[in-house]
Amino acid sequence: MRVVRFISIFAAALFASCAPASGNTMADVLAASKASDWRPLDPANTLYMELDSGRVVMELAPQFAPQLMANLKTLIREKYFDGLAIMRAQDNFVVQWGDANEEHPRPLGKAQAKVPAEFERAAQGLAFTALADTDTYAPQTGFAGGFPAARDLKADRAWLTHCYGTVGAGRDNDSDSGNGSELYAVIGHAPRHLDRNITVIGRVVQGMELLSVLPRGKGDLGFYQKPGERTPIRSVRLAADVPQAERSHIEIIRTDTQTFTDLIEARRNRKDDWYKAPAGRIEVCNIPIPVRQSSK
Amino acid sequence: MRVVRFISIFAAALFASCAPASGNTMADVLAASKASDWRPLDPANTLYMELDSGRVVMELAPQFAPQLMANLKTLIREKYFDGLAIMRAQDNFVVQWGDANEEHPRPLGKAQAKVPAEFERAAQGLAFTALADTDTYAPQTGFAGGFPAARDLKADRAWLTHCYGTVGAGRDNDSDSGNGSELYAVIGHAPRHLDRNITVIGRVVQGMELLSVLPRGKGDLGFYQKPGERTPIRSVRLAADVPQAERSHIEIIRTDTQTFTDLIEARRNRKDDWYKAPAGRIEVCNIPIPVRQSSK
Numbered sequence: 001m002r003v004v005r006f007i008s009i010f011a012a013a014l015f016a017s018c019a020p021a022s023g024n025t026m027a028d029v030l031a032a033s034k035a036s037d038w039r040p041l042d043p044a045n046t047l048y049m050e051l052d053s054g055r056v057v058m059e060l061a062p063q064f065a066p067q068l069m070a071n072l073k074t075l076i077r078e079k080y081f082d083g084l085a086i087m088r089a090q091d092n093f094v095v096q097w098g099d100a101n102e103e104h105p106r107p108l109g110k111a112q113a114k115v116p117a118e119f120e121r122a123a124q125g126l127a128f129t130a131l132a133d134t135d136t137y138a139p140q141t142g143f144a145g146g147f148p149a150a151r152d153l154k155a156d157r158a159w160l161t162h163c164y165g166t167v168g169a170g171r172d173n174d175s176d177s178g179n180g181s182e183l184y185a186v187i188g189h190a191p192r193h194l195d196r197n198i199t200v201i202g203r204v205v206q207g208m209e210l211l212s213v214l215p216r217g218k219g220d221l222g223f224y225q226k227p228g229e230r231t232p233i234r235s236v237r238l239a240a241d242v243p244q245a246e247r248s249h250i251e252i253i254r255t256d257t258q259t260f261t262d263l264i265e266a267r268r269n270r271k272d273d274w275y276k277a278p279a280g281r282i283e284v285c286n287i288p289i290p291v292r293q294s295s296k
Numbered sequence: 297m298r299v300v301r302f303i304s305i306f307a308a309a310l311f312a313s314c315a316p317a318s319g320n321t322m323a324d325v326l327a328a329s330k331a332s333d334w335r336p337l338d339p340a341n342t343l344y345m346e347l348d349s350g351r352v353v354m355e356l357a358p359q360f361a362p363q364l365m366a367n368l369k370t371l372i373r374e375k376y377f378d379g380l381a382i383m384r385a386q387d388n389f390v391v392q393w394g395d396a397n398e399e400h401p402r403p404l405g406k407a408q409a410k411v412p413a414e415f416e417r418a419a420q421g422l423a424f425t426a427l428a429d430t431d432t433y434a435p436q437t438g439f440a441g442g443f444p445a446a447r448d449l450k451a452d453r454a455w456l457t458h459c460y461g462t463v464g465a466g467r468d469n470d471s472d473s474g475n476g477s478e479l480y481a482v483i484g485h486a487p488r489h490l491d492r493n494i495t496v497i498g499r500v501v502q503g504m505e506l507l508s509v510l511p512r513g514k515g516d517l518g519f520y521q522k523p524g525e526r527t528p529i530r531s532v533r534l535a536a537d538v539p540q541a542e543r544s545h546i547e548i549i550r551t552d553t554q555t556f557t558d559l560i561e562a563r564r565n566r567k568d569d570w571y572k573a574p575a576g577r578i579e580v581c582n583i584p585i586p587v588r589q590s591s592k
Contacts, residue, residue, distance in 0.1 A: 134432055136432065164484055165388075188484070189581050190582075193563070193582065197573050209387040212512075274469050277493055279488065279491070282432070286485060
């Protein structure tokens with residue numbers, strides 16, 4: 001069978017277990033990884049969105065959006081999202097969820113309606129694993145806290161990049177109008193033009209395929225035209241508020257390690273027999289961040 | 297309602313009709329476009345893949361892969377794909393279709409089993425609309441014949457870039473093992489590392505959302521594990537072989553025009569009220585190539 005060879009972000013860990021540890025493909029790098037190359041998710045910064053089709057696990061990035069994060073956690077603890085829906089799926093762009101009822105919106109409770117923009121932060125004081133590769137949009141890209149990111153050292157600015165799976169807080173025209181009550185996840189090519197224009201809160205680390213397959217909305221901007229087309233949200237919970245036995249036990253690779261540097265190089269210059277012309281370069285949104293099941 | 301503002305590739309033409317022609321957003325540029333800014337698809341280089349869910353329209357790029365194209369047309373005229381299936385959907389990568397029966401494969405008829413690699417071509421003699429923007433993977437990117445492309449003038453090489461919707465010919469490890477009997481379409485972030493490693497035959501210009509929503513396969517590389525999970529292909533036809541009344545009447549924007557240059561600039565520096573920090577740069581796979589219905 002003719003196969004376009006590739007190991008996906010989410011399949012990567014599966015492959016690791018059956019690959020020899022001697023070579024230098026990504027599978028080899030993962031097979032040779034040590035326990036210390038992986039980290040558990042922090043339950044205080046992990047969201048579970050429960051759909052009829054399964055669970056979407058999101059990791060929050062508190063280093064970048066502490067105020068939005070606090071507001072979002074207030075909403076979640078009020079069970080704000082329970083019974084709301086995914087109301088938009090725009091092909092090659094985003095799915096979006098929140099309250100579709102504009103006339104009688106669900107009250108925000110103790111959460112704020114406005115949260116100051118956290119589109120970027122100071123670069124100083126942020127641990128950053130930089131890529132040597134040129135990027136179209138930013139002076140430098142890399143990883144910060146396990147998330148794809150970019151920075152401009154001259155301007156002392158850093159921000160999370162919009163890649164496949166990135167989650168952000170939708171807003172109106174006013175910069176402070178995003179409060180966490182509407183969220184979106186990228187389901188297409190990285191919309192990097194959104195960088196520095198909206199508050200990114202984290203990324204989907206498991207369950208992306210539950211969002212990416214949703215039927216595209218036929219209304220403007222991919223909004224569904226009929227309520228019945230929406231995907232109901234059973235609940236959104238912080239992992240910390242979910243009993244241990246019901247949590248997703250996954251680990252994510254650390255991005256500040258030699259193993260991750262080796263992984264990047266394995267992807268930059270593919271060594272398996274299929275590739276005839278290794279790219280020699282890599283773009284930040286093309287680097288998989290492997291996830292695996294953990295025993296506990 | 298909080299909305300992440302964006303006009304998709306396929307929604308763009310819809311927006312054009314309701315936008316004022318005075319500004320400089322993409323909608324404005326399209327509204328001000330002339331008839332001569334658009335071209336019909338050449339029926340001799342247009343494929344219709346008919347699924348139960350609808351028609352996927354693909355435009356072929358004969359300037360880049362004439363030999364593969366000839367072989368593919370032979371297969372199509374033999375009705376090779378009719379009754380075969382989409383057998384792979386890997387999240388954030390590709391869907392792939394062809395013959396899943398490895399033990400008793402469908403005969404290729406008069407088509408060749410091997411076709412020389414057409415991963416790239418001479419840059420000389422190829423009309424190319426270049427972007428000024430830096431690209432991670434190539435010395436220069438832009439558009440050739442209406443397709444996103446890249447070139448290396450020093451080496452006199454040009455190739456089609458793997459963007460969302462790009463269609464290529466799957467192959468085994470041997471460079472000449474792709475013959476058109478298995479094709480793939482990109483459904484995720486641009487896998488630019490495939491550039492110059494595989495023969496690209498064109499791109500999906502309408503119906504991408506029929507492919508991008510397919511359930512992801514749970515087998516290795518996103519292959520479906522059970523035949524019943526595959527998506528049947530009713531037929532694949534060259535538009536030229538389809539009666540006029542049954543053809544899709546669409547036009548695509550010309551990429552070698554001032555209008556398209558204006559469109560790129562409108563996307564490079566967003567002018568609507570939502571954007572606070574226009575990117576000032578654009579990546580070739582982030583430029584929409586609008587399609588619209590034509591009257592004839």
